[in-house]
Amino acid sequence: MMMRRDRLFLVATLTAIFSADLYFILLPKLESVRHGPGRWCSCRPDNFTIPRLGGLTTPQLSNRTSLQPVDNIMTEPVTEGSKLEKLFAHPLYNIQTPGLTPEERLLEAKQLMEYYKRKASRWERHMKLYSEAAAASNITVSKHKVTFDSDANWLKFHLGINRYALYSRDDPAIGKLLRDMQNMTVIGADYTQDEKALKGACDCTQVVKPSGHHLKLALKMQNYAKAMFKPMRQQRDEETPEDVFYFVDFQRHNAEVAAFHLDRILDFCRVPPVAGRLVNVTGEVLHVTYNDDLRAVFFVSPANNTCFFAKCLYVCKTEYAVCGSPHLLEGSMAAYLPSLSIAPRISIPNPWIRSYTFTRKEEWEVNPFFCDNVKQLYPYNSGNRLLNIIDMSIFDFLTSNMDRHHYEIFTKFGDEGFLLHLDNARGFGKHSKDEMSILAPLSQCCMIKRSTLLRLQLLARPEYRLSDVMRESLQRDLLQPILTEPHLLALDRRLQKVMRVVQRCVRRLGEDKVVTKDFARYTAKPQAATKTIKVR
Numbered sequence: 001m002m003m004r005r006d007r008l009f010l011v012a013t014l015t016a017i018f019s020a021d022l023y024f025i026l027l028p029k030l031e032s033v034r035h036g037p038g039r040w041c042s043c044r045p046d047n048f049t050i051p052r053l054g055g056l057t058t059p060q061l062s063n064r065t066s067l068q069p070v071d072n073i074m075t076e077p078v079t080e081g082s083k084l085e086k087l088f089a090h091p092l093y094n095i096q097t098p099g100l101t102p103e104e105r106l107l108e109a110k111q112l113m114e115y116y117k118r119k120a121s122r123w124e125r126h127m128k129l130y131s132e133a134a135a136a137s138n139i140t141v142s143k144h145k146v147t148f149d150s151d152a153n154w155l156k157f158h159l160g161i162n163r164y165a166l167y168s169r170d171d172p173a174i175g176k177l178l179r180d181m182q183n184m185t186v187i188g189a190d191y192t193q194d195e196k197a198l199k200g201a202c203d204c205t206q207v208v209k210p211s212g213h214h215l216k217l218a219l220k221m222q223n224y225a226k227a228m229f230k231p232m233r234q235q236r237d238e239e240t241p242e243d244v245f246y247f248v249d250f251q252r253h254n255a256e257v258a259a260f261h262l263d264r265i266l267d268f269c270r271v272p273p274v275a276g277r278l279v280n281v282t283g284e285v286l287h288v289t290y291n292d293d294l295r296a297v298f299f300v301s302p303a304n305n306t307c308f309f310a311k312c313l314y315v316c317k318t319e320y321a322v323c324g325s326p327h328l329l330e331g332s333m334a335a336y337l338p339s340l341s342i343a344p345r346i347s348i349p350n351p352w353i354r355s356y357t358f359t360r361k362e363e364w365e366v367n368p369f370f371c372d373n374v375k376q377l378y379p380y381n382s383g384n385r386l387l388n389i390i391d392m393s394i395f396d397f398l399t400s401n402m403d404r405h406h407y408e409i410f411t412k413f414g415d416e417g418f419l420l421h422l423d424n425a426r427g428f429g430k431h432s433k434d435e436m437s438i439l440a441p442l443s444q445c446c447m448i449k450r451s452t453l454l455r456l457q458l459l460a461r462p463e464y465r466l467s468d469v470m471r472e473s474l475q476r477d478l479l480q481p482i483l484t485e486p487h488l489l490a491l492d493r494r495l496q497k498v499m500r501v502v503q504r505c506v507r508r509l510g511e512d513k514v515v516t517k518d519f520a521r522y523t524a525k526p527q528a529a530t531k532t533i534k535v536r
């Protein structure tokens with residue numbers, strides 16, 4: 001059964017790829033017949049041509065070019081209407097996954113409801129005890145009504161997580177969850193689990209967490225939805241100065257929001273939903289926290305604004321604080337993933353990890369053949385884990401996030417599970433610089449999933465231009481504009497650079513070696529029937 005589904009999925013992918021070929025190759029050809037020679041001419045000798053799918057079981061696609069020459073694609077006519085809607089209506093974005101087996105879903109509804117009930121009753125108990133204690137010591141704590149809602153959007157998000165993605169773009173619960181995070185009453189605020197474990201300390205040999213720089217909170221909403229709140233630290237138009245190391249750079253709330261939108265536009269769906277919110281730090285944090293440590297870091301600034309700084313054992317510098325104006329503060333709200341107690345995840349060091357010190361270099365930075373070593377190592381020696389790392393590096397290059405020290409996967413899905421793209425707050429720091437080293441997994445391994453490449457090609461075309469679809473997508477956020485124009489335009493420039501890296505690899509190694517079939521593990525199996533697959 002499991003194998004049949006995998007085969008169906010493979011066929012679905014191939015059908016979509018075939019549709020894309022039709023779209024890119026046949027239609028342009030027909031057009032060129034209609035309009036006479038020259039209009040779609042892609043006959044320059046150095047044209048990059050989209051590779052044929054290799055392998056025994058895959059249909060022979062056209063071996064003619066389907067990638068526009070990178071330097072003339074921007075001059076084609078632009079069509080009217082919503083580019084984003086058109087992008088999402090494209091066959092490449094409508095690969096329908098076959099029905100999921102229980103093993104392919106992260107959670108069972110019954111298990112999740114039991115967890116939710118336990119959580120709700122624990123919360124009510126704590127609230128009662130805490131309110132009594134707070135009244136006795138004259139502390140202001142707002143009491144809000146909590147609602148147990150078995151139809152809550154966050155539950156639907158959790159139930160939708162499966163071995164292929166965190167959510168489906170068509171799932172109406174995701175849009176509703178974004179709205180919940182934007183305006184639902186906050187009933188509780190606390191430090192996040194990892195902050196609690198850290199207890200404000202920092203390891204001074206590693207500068208990953210310079211005391212006071214990390215500032216994030218877990219906010220609980222009226223229906224028990226939980227979000228990770230990262231407050232605004234930097235204005236949208238401020239660029240990270242040249243001399244600032246990436247690991248002491250600010251965390252940017254707008255980068256978290258933008259990364260969610262970009263991940264969805266790339267059709268990865270590996271970033272949890274993130275929405276921007278104006279948070280009242282007095283009413284929605286200070287007055288709803290039951291944590292004395294958190295309350296203790298609040299103060300009122302000389303300008304009469306409510307501020308708070310990160311937990312810190314040694315020095316609590318007010319320069320590190322964030323302040324409301326006088327109470328309202330922008331921030332990102334990232335939907336929480338299911339608790340580790342019901343959906344364990346593991347955190348794995350990125351093979352292309354950077355040194356978090358001022359001087360040391362990692363092996364990948366000095367050894368151009370580093371990827372050959374990685375390819376020998378489990379779990380990068382089989383399946384598509386390495387291809388997933390390469391997807392992640394493309395994503396990080398586009399946002400210019402150098403802080404991908406670890407990645408997480410759900411243990412339930414094992415080695416074939418997708419990689420979670422958590423923590424994107426260090427992206428979008430400099431729009432004028434493209435950090436090519438972030439692409440090292442792609443440039444050193446010279447491999448890319450065909451489905452990823454096809455989508456990148458689409459986003460390089462004027463009718464789906466990445467900056468345009470991003471601008472449109474981000475306009476839906478309450479805190480729009482999320483990215484300044486230079487950051488949006490940098491996306492187009494970086495996309496071209498990704499394509500050029502792929503072109504170079506293809507010239508060096510040939511298409512069949514570089515552009516890899518997705519779901520490589522299953523290619524030796526004969527094909528299943530296509531009739532159950534719907535591709536719009």
Ligand SMILES: Nc1ncnc2c1ncn2[C@@H]1O[C@H](COP(=O)(O)OP(=O)(O)OP(=O)(O)O)[C@@H](O)[C@H]1O
Nearest residue numbers: 194208209214216228272334335336337422423424
């Ligand atoms: N949406 C989420 N739901 C649940 N847990 C999350 C979510 N996002 C992040 N986490 C967990 O919290 C940890 C810290 O989050 P994040 O990396 O965003 O913050 P950080 O302050 O940059 O921490 P670090 O320095 O460890 O990277 C993550 O490693 C992850 O395990």
Ligand SMILES: [Mn+2]
Nearest residue numbers: 403423424425
């Ligand atoms: Mn981080």
